[in-house]
Amino acid sequence: MTSLVDSWRLKVQHKSGFEYAGTVTSSYNEARMWPRNDARQAVLDAKIEVWPPARTYQYEDYWGTVVTAFDVHAGHDKLTVTASSTVETLPPGDLLSGGLDWGFDTDRWYEFLLPTRRTRLNDELTAIVAELRARHDNPQDAAMAVCEFVRSEVAYVPGATGVQSDALHAWEQRKGVCQDLSHLAAGMLRALGLPARYVSGYLHPKPSAEIGESVVGQSHAWVEWWAGRWTSYDPTNGVPIGHRHVLVGRGREYGDVPPLKGIYAGPKSTGQGVEVTITRLR
Template sequence: MNSWRLEIEHRTGFRYDGQVAASYNEARMTPRDEPHQAVLDARVEVWPEASTHRYVDYWGTVVTAFDVHTPHDRLTVTATAVVETLPPGDLLATATWAELADPGTVDRWHELLLPSPHTALDDELTALADEIRGGHGTPHAAARAVCETVRAEVAYVAGSTGVQTDAVQAWRQRSGVCQDLSHLTVGLLRSMGVPARYVSGYLHPTPDAPVGETVVGQSHAWVEWWAGRWMGFDPTNGVPIGERHVVIGRGREYGDVPPLKGVYAGPPNTGQGVEVKITRVR
């Protein structure tokens, strides 16, 4: 099993139409150690300089909180990390539909079975979920079919949607970005009774990437479902989660894991910039 070592630099922030007196912010840009990945180094730097406080939120995501009280017309957050990742492991999960319907299982994953604002379905999509469930003997097989259906029916088109787009809108226009495909997949899975969560992270865009070459990477989103154990899959690219993926956070939907959010006192925000660079270093 060949691991990859990825170096990631993620720079983001806001520009304002004048001086902001103070801002209060949270960054979710730090990977965590887990079975799929080992974090060798990770840090978050803020400009203007500010004291930072790190904690783990309700969903298990590392949060860097900071307040800026120096007048500023822009805010920049730079997160860097070195992470060792593994290729996909065992791709089978054995839970039955009856096991997922067990009251203990439903209670355990209750929050990940409910629709959220961006994953709620309409009647057409609910019927589609029922049809897919009825055609597959196991939750895991049905989940893979959901991913295949979403990828076949909804085209990935960069810039075609915004952060407010929900699953129904993406389905109706048959296009979206990774966030939309993931929201739609999560909504269909939950409708079938399969616990599902939204995952935020990074993707190296190149399979078999050469060592030492820095490329423009992507902030990315994918899904995980529970069918006896958690399984990860990238519906945008049609692949299981592997050495090209780095997990940052999980939640019900994007709103639980935005890379940067905050409040401030001052003139309007004139835009947010995002730049991600990824280098395979081994």
């Protein structure tokens, strides 16, 4: 059993928003920036602040992610959402070795077996998946081989792609960001026959973080697959989920868990800003 001494306590501040070319008369927005209580983390406190001020309400979406919804009806040329939270995180748990044999029932997780626009594969990747499956006697080992393949073949290059990118784009140029590597891994895991989820959250960039030091953190993405139980893994960094990861949402792909989205009446947006600051408190 993991003791409390082994846990980390992380303070996360995530500021995001939009700027417009003129006055927006009204906007309708959803933020997915509230961490979840989960088996490997506990949310000690959390809040979301909106500017211009707006009344917010929360609900869980279809995939179980906490959504903070709000409307702004005062004229504004800038929208800012600041999410602040304190989360207790645990070190990595055990990764299944072996586990179930091929042919287990996946009906319960059928929606996580279907390809999406951002996770679809081409014939080349489908053939690679078939080869990886043939090499391994059980799903868990094949899933780990997929994650290792993605990390070895696609370089993590910040700024290489945008939020509209997909797995095939990253594969063709052999580079991308964590979102792309996670989309590619999820698509390949599904092609193996394993239900796979795209996970969004945050990552503390320093494995040996100093207590009390605030650093520029990252919005991050990783994957989970089901082979008897859900297993979480970060294909970008080649590590299981642990101290440095803070879970926010799950879905089929990025489109199910964008940190901030909305519609508005007014001139075009001139850009979106994102700032993430993470402090290890313990």
